Amino acid sequence: LSEKERDVLKYYYGLDGGPAHTLEDISDKVGLTRERVRQIKEKALRRLRKSSKSKILKSYLG
Template identity: 50%
Template structure:
């Protein structure tokens, strides 16, 4: 296969010089004595990787990687909104009893993104899941109070 790829590259370069343009797969296939489908397969295999650090533009002050979107990254506006929301939630949780705030943090995964069951939270506090349910219900009732609710208005449906 390596020999075939090398032959493809050699013939492509030769045709490029003769024609003054990139040869079509049909032209390469004719010179190689292969069918066009096989040449297309070879073309896919023979593609050389391109570095993301490849300079772009006349001044070469940009790189190819600068133009590729990071799909995992948050949009700056969304990131700012998320940060603001987290700050508002933290401020509101400070108005609750420490135990109530911690129960809500664990139940809804506010710290690490992993929400826990009543049973798991109960084990960490050394109480029953029913007691955790009661603490959670009391804390949520407090959060629905108009003063606390105003701090979160527009961000959370309580």
């Protein structure tokens, strides 16, 4: 994933140890529109699902 994709997912799901953020919160942090943040999030999730490592991740997460 790109740095921007990682940041968006990190903020959206609260993976940095903090709370999960809304698309609007994230858009304010990264200086993009809510729609662009949503598009980046969806693209990142698609990339993770298609990744060869996704099977390992799925087995880990259950």
